[in-house]
Amino acid sequence: MTARTQTAFRSAPQKKAKRIPWWLSAAVAAIGLLVLLPVASLIRIAAEGDAEIWPHLIANVLPASIVDTLALLTGIGIVAGSMGITTAWLVTAHRFPGRNLLVWLLPLPLAVPTYITAYIYVEVFDSAGLVQMALRKAMGWTSRADYWFPEIRSLPGCILVMSVVLYPYIYIAARAMFLTQSASMLEVARTLGASRIKLFRIIALPLARPALAVGVSLALLEALNDIGASEYLGVRTLTVSVYNTWLNRGSLAGAAQIACVMLAFVIGLILIERYGRRDRRYALSPKRHRTVHPVPLTGGRGWTATLLCTLPVLMGFALPVSFLLRETLRGGLLEQFDAEFLAHLMTTLGLSVVATGAVLALAVMLVSAARLSKNSLTQGALFTAGLGYALPGTVLALGLMTPLVGFDTLIGTLWRNLTGERLGLLLMGAAGGVVIAYVIRFLSIATGSLSAGLDRVSPSLEDAARTLGASRREMVWTIQIPLMRPALASAALLIFVDCIKELPATLLLRPLNTETLSTLVYTYASRGRFEDGALAALVIVLVGLVPVIQLVRSAEARPKVAESPDLATGSSSA
Incomplete structure (x- = not known):
């Protein structure tokens, strides 16, 4: 290093932790406290409950609920995991009839809420459902005593119903990982005599x-959040x-104590997820990296792969959608599209739009603050969100x-003291509580999407703007927000649809007659x-369907990879 280079290196400005305005720090802290507020309130309610409630819950409620919850989560982990992993590997590593179409169809069950699928499966497969009625008519059976049919209103039925809806979470994650795996490692294993199944299992x-x-x-976590499907199918979860x-x-205190047990389950799931990812970081060389090229499957193997990938789509998407279309057209339900239905629709859209806008605004504020100053406050608030x-x-x-x-009571008391008039409920009476619940629950979707979008942006752009004298506000409005627009759009779609589908929080916090x-x-x-x-x-x-299709389009619009030999034969194919 020359003397001039050394001098230039020593004189270069050192990056220091940047401070953000006090009002932004206060806003960031408020966002973190907003997320922690329901947890703190829940613990306080549970602690202040009658001492006799807890022994009753332990003796009569918790044992059965914990057993059913553990059994349900274990079953979903096995069934949905098998569906997601198997289908992701088949469409990534093989070519078979219908494969290009199935790549688009496999994630579609995400658009169908679990509670809707549960209602439909009961209508189709219950004793008074379409399938059993057709069987009785065709076979001449007169009662259930004449034949055996799996009971859909049961724990195994609930596991099946939730699995055919939730497997796309595993499918999308697995396919994204399989697409980025290097073909070189698999080729080496193949030359050493490993079979296709062994390649999948050990590599x-x-x-x-x-x-x-x-x-x-x-x-x-989605299964634990569900209330409609598990209740309707007779599974007494937490x-x-x-x-x-x-x-x-x-019993509000009793419910809070059970909810605290649910929080323990949530923490356990998070720890299991962290344990599953412990010390697992795989870096691929950027030089001559080739991803897996699909291997053709012909004959019976190809059609078996088609069947394995088609069944989840039929069970999780085609059956629910076709049933809903049939009932809507057969029952003349389009006539329901009257003023009352429009009012319900506008309420749904209004709550979702307001919540989506609030989530995006808070997420932009939080992510921008964390980008401008990586101190403990911003990082802690980002983690809490x-x-x-x-x-x-x-x-x-x-x-x-x-x-x-408590907030409504406080505001109402102040208003009455000032004006002598009753104000009514501001939050609970005008669906403000529902919006707040949506914001807390779905804030992580926006912060995660925006953080990932900004992480792809070179810091040199912001450094150049600072060098030209841009203020923090100008940095946010002219640099960060324009660069976050694609992430903002995708996050808005996901949050909007999640708000429309959300049932438990809406059911419990909605105002009367709403x-x-x-x-x-x-x-x-x-x-x-x-x-x-x-x-x-x-x-x-x-x-x-809108965000799911957009999600698939984004995932499939990847750069074309280099030519790669087939795993089965070692021969090169385009």
Whole structure:
């Protein structure tokens, strides 16, 4: 190093931790406290409950609920994991009839909420459903005593229903990992005599374990959040126990204590996910990197692969959508598209739009602050925001109830002292509580998407703007937000649809006489008239298709890889 270079190196400005304005620091801290508020409130309610409640819960409620919850999560982990991993490997590593179409179809069950699929499966496969009625008519059976048919309203039935909806979480994560794996490692194993199954078992699957841990954890968190499917199918999970204890038995403290047990389950799932990704970082050489090229499967093997990949699509998407279309057209439900249905639709869209806008605004503020100053406050708030998605909707609603009521009471008292008039409920009476619950639950989607988008941007752009004298506000508005627009658009789609599908928090926090599409479907199903809610369910599914299709399009629009030999033969194919 020359003397001039050394002098230039010493005189170069050193990067220091940048400070952000006090109001932005206060806003960041408030965002973190907002996410922690329901957890703190929940723990306080549980601690202040009657001492006699806990022994009763331990003796009569928790044992069965914990066993059912553990069995449900274990079953979903096995069934959904097998579906997601198998289909992802088949469409990534092989070519077979219908493979190009199935790549697009396999993620589509994400658009169908679990509770809607559960309602439909009961209508189709229950004793009074279409399938068993057709069997009895065709075979001349007169009662259930004449034949045996699997019971859909059972734990195995609930596992199956949730698995065919939630497997895309594992499929998407596994396929993304399989697509980036180097063909060289698989070729070496193949030349050493490894079979196709062995290649998958000892090479591809272990390398994909970090992504699989994330995918399985997301699927299990969604299963733990569910209330409609598990309740309707007769599985008494912790979520159902919280709902029944709170609303049907009138014990808020008892529900809070059960919710605290649910939090332990959530923490356990997060720890398992972290354990599954421990010390698993795989870097691929940027030089001559070739990804896996699909191997042709012909004859019976090819059609078997087609069948294995088609069954999840039929069970998780084609069956629910075709049933909803049939019921909507057969029952003339398009006539339901009247002023009342439009009011429910506008309520759903209004809540989702407001919540989506609030989430994006808070996420931009939080991510921009973390980008401008990587101090403990911003990093801690960013981490805390990510915990919201791990809170099941029932737990979130229960934790928010007391703070929201307290805020409404405080504002109402102040208003009455100032004006002598009653103000009414600001948050609980105008669906503000529902919006707050949406914001807390889905904030992590926006922060994760925006952080990932900004991480791809070179810091030299921001350094150049600072050199030219740009202020922090100009940095955010002229540099960061324009660069975050693609991530903002995708996050907005995902959050908007998740808000439309969300049932537990909406069901518990909505004002009286207020219905959204999800609660409307739940109301019809709870009255034994789900077919009357087919139109609302169909609208939810059709809206949910938009981000799923966009997600698949983004995943498949990757750069073309270099030519790679076939795994089975070692011969080169284009």
